[in-house]
Amino acid sequence: MYLTDQVIQLAYDPGIKPNEGGLPGLPVLKHVMGSINLYGIIGSVGSLAISAGVWAWGHHSGGHQAEANGKKGVLVSSGAALLLGAANGLVAFFSGLGTQVH
Template identity: 45%
Template structure:
């Protein structure tokens, strides 16, 4: 007795509103990048104030903020590539 083989692929016309959802997701990516830029600016200001006032705790928090905002921008920019990579890797599993 052979098992039924199921082969379902993602498509762009299966549900109404996919185009609008894709457009909204692009807007969220833009919003995330704008927030990351603001985060870098705020963290850099914090880093500068901490360094100039000889406050290593505040300077360290500013450094961490710059790195975190930069990592967030990296992940947002790579979101499509990451999702496509894992989708392709999952599709390759038989």
């Protein structure tokens, strides 16, 4: 096999796969990422409650700007909670798609 053929073959498949346990500290990193995810979900719950309160206050006081901001806050908080809760599934899905690229 010529050198150019080997380089072309290497460009297609370098042979690198994710290796669990390749570096020390992986369980600690997983624990830290899980804790960050939990803090994000807790923050989403808090911001959802505050936004719902602003929405209700704006509605009952006639403050249309506050009502609109409360609605936006509820939608953003709900979307953030959705993405945080689905983070593992989304990463696994796109990682699986990435392994199918040739």
